[in-house]
Amino acid sequence: MDLVAIVAIDFVYAIATLALISLGLAIVFGMMRIINLAHGEFMVMGSYSAAVAVHHGVNIWLAILVVAPVAVGIIGVILERLIIRHLYGRMVETMLATWGLSLFVVGILTMIFGDITEGVPTPLPGIKIGAYQTSGYSLFVIALTVATLFGVYVILRSSRLGLLARGTMQNAEMAAALGTDTSRIYAVTFAFGAALAGLAGGVLAPVSGVFPTIGGSYIGRAFITVISGGTAPLAGTASASLLFGIINQVATFLTNPVYGEVALLLAAIVLIRILPQGITGRYLRGSL
């Protein structure tokens, strides 16, 4: 029974991390149609911001939950103004530019911090469930992901900024004609996506470590989740994470992590073949 509880936590945790690493990308790709190949590096910058803050004596929760997203959000604004804004509507060019950006970020981080940086210690102790142990931090990640999804929903659904952003993404010219500063909305939306990536990087720093090239291990899964999710950033990310998280964990438990990853990829291929527009292209249409 205790083992069932532990395994259940593993399942939910796998789903939550998928959603967490994908959400920022879902905003940038799903809403803005920008293929941000530097998404993994945005996360890494979040991890580094958190690690540097912690090593300078900042409270670890503050570092993870505030410093990481704010720092990457600011970097996001700057990059949007300098690079991305010139490339709206040109998908191939944004791919090239963000790919270059990702190489650049890896290089810069290696130059500044070197190849090895001490990670962030896990701020929560392990918890005991019967005879078994699990990480208390996993439960925190799960709770935080749920809260983040809910928070993003509220912002997009109920705030004025969310309304303007959705309007601008649907029809920029009409929004501009109605007096919206669309250029600013684009910048803010991109920064919002970047900040979510930074948050994910900060939150996962104690789990997976901090080194310049770790973005590569996130980006693939994030893209698969977002593309399979389809056009609605929130419902798509949540439903695709749920599906892939479960498939991945079932395969991992039955065999090993390698086949877990294979099962996830296979599921994604089959899904995209059946639903080329992603899950929310067919179901849950019109949702956020």
Added chain:
Amino acid sequence: MGISRRTLLASGAAATICTPAMIRSAAAAGDPIVVASMYDLSGGLEAAGKPMYDVLNFAVDEMNAAGGLLGREIKVVSFDTQTNMQLYAQYAQEAALKDKVAVVHGGITSASREVIRPVLDKYKTLYFYDMPYEGGVCDRNIFIDGLTPAHNTEVLVGHGLKNWGKKVYTLAADYNYGQITSDWVKKYVKDGGGEVLGTEYFPLDATNFGSTISKIQAAKPDWIMTVLVGGGPISFYRQFHAAGLSGKIPIASTTFGGANDQLVLTPEESDGIVVAYNYIESLDNPVNKDFLQKFRAKYGADYPPISDLTMSSYQGMLLWAAGVKKAGTIDRDKMIEALESGISIDGPSGKVTLDPATHHAIFDVHLAVFKDKKMNLLETFPQRKPADTAAVCDLKKNPREAKQYIIKVN
């Protein structure tokens, strides 16, 4: 400060550019002996490659300061292989044909070694592979002074069975090194009357170990053996600690600390992990103390700890130099004969001898435990032989062999 890394790189590049002049005069006495270094200084494996490159150049600078070899200066031509197999093939040809080097030191992954080995065989250029690896290479043209599974796995398994218990769970990297080493773990555990409850393989970028940690708890092993490689798997130790298991289930590892992994973890996450290497920095012998003092004086006191991997490059260079002195020439065939004569050096890790039959190393293996990010010596196992490779390879009997055996363990 002497020569900085930058000027070394620049002079390496310069040497590559002005090679035509060198070819013509390479044979003339008094001209420098050219040595190629082939390490990944960018592209992913630079964390391992850079310190190897540094200690290799440090060894050469020391030799030059002492008058060079055979009265000639030693010159390093450096190739940055950028973690790219195509460049390995290209640079190996370039080193052999254009630079006509006396020896190539380098290659980090086994894949890269298997790319350059046939090229250097073909062009009769001596090759030193200074790395721990899975064992089994049997080729007269290559000398290997790194750990193979038989060197340290038996020691680690013996320690675990004696101190922690008979039930073992293995986590290994999903490629030939991890697979072969975990087979050795199984063999030694069985020989010692124990049982391997499970073996799991992980890709080099795996970062989520949640399900594995649950599986381990369900299996209830007495201890865990890790043969993990790569930056991602470091997070296993972190997640293991976060689950509150560190200290409850002990860990022995054939790889932990090899790339200074402890530096990215907190002391609590790495304390108590038991490892076995040929070289650990805390070895208390005058050669090691002298090496560390001089090296740090030159490369800075804050240089990361010298790992076993790094030390292999330094001692590989010393072994090669001992061969040159013995042969009295850099002619390849005479060099091989000299190196095959049971040649040995007294390096920072102790006495290192090249085994004539396998061209692998015979050296001390040091069992150590991590405490506060440092390896503390527990026990020394003197002069261990490359028993795995020796089981399949005898170059004295079959000098024409040039292959890597996949060693069957049962």
